[in-house]
Amino acid sequence: MFRLWAKVVKNNHMIKDMVICNEDQQLSRTKKIFEAIEEVCNKFDLSKPIWLESTIADFKRHDKTRFTQDNFIETIDFDYLEIHVIEED
Numbered sequence: 001m002f003r004l005w006a007k008v009v010k011n012n013h014m015i016k017d018m019v020i021c022n023e024d025q026q027l028s029r030t031k032k033i034f035e036a037i038e039e040v041c042n043k044f045d046l047s048k049p050i051w052l053e054s055t056i057a058d059f060k061r062h063d064k065t066r067f068t069q070d071n072f073i074e075t076i077d078f079d080y081l082e083i084h085v086i087e088e089d
Contacts, residue, residue, distance in 0.1 A: 002032045003087040006040040010078040016044055025089065037083065047074050049081065059083075 007017035020036035027035070041048050049055075049067035059065040064084040069076055 001087055002029070002036075002089060003085070004033065004036040004040075005084045005086050006036070006044075007082050008044060008078045009080055009082060012079075015078065018043060019086070029088070033083075033085070040081075040083070044081075046076070046081065047072055 002022040004020045004022075005017065006020065007014045009015065018040060020039050022032045022036065024032070038048065040046075049071040050073070052071060055065050055067065055071060064082065066080040066082045068080045071081075
């Protein structure tokens with residue numbers, strides 16, 4: 001099972017969070033991550049964030065990254081969206 005935890009943080013307080021589960025063994029890890037982010041953005045009514053080099057490096061290193069205002073085209077009303085892979089097949 002693949003699980004990704006997403007949380008929206010504002011002023012050092014988590015204001016929203018959710019865990020996305022994906023049990024599809026046929027999908028690659030990358031596809032699972034992108035599908036989970038799309039589901040999170042739909043649920044939280046956000047535009048999809050842009051993956052910058054620093055975002056990619058953090059995610060590769062820690063299986064966790066933060067999307068700040070720099071990652072979004074639209075203005076956001078929170079400090080960051082954090083994603084964290086908490087379980088993999």
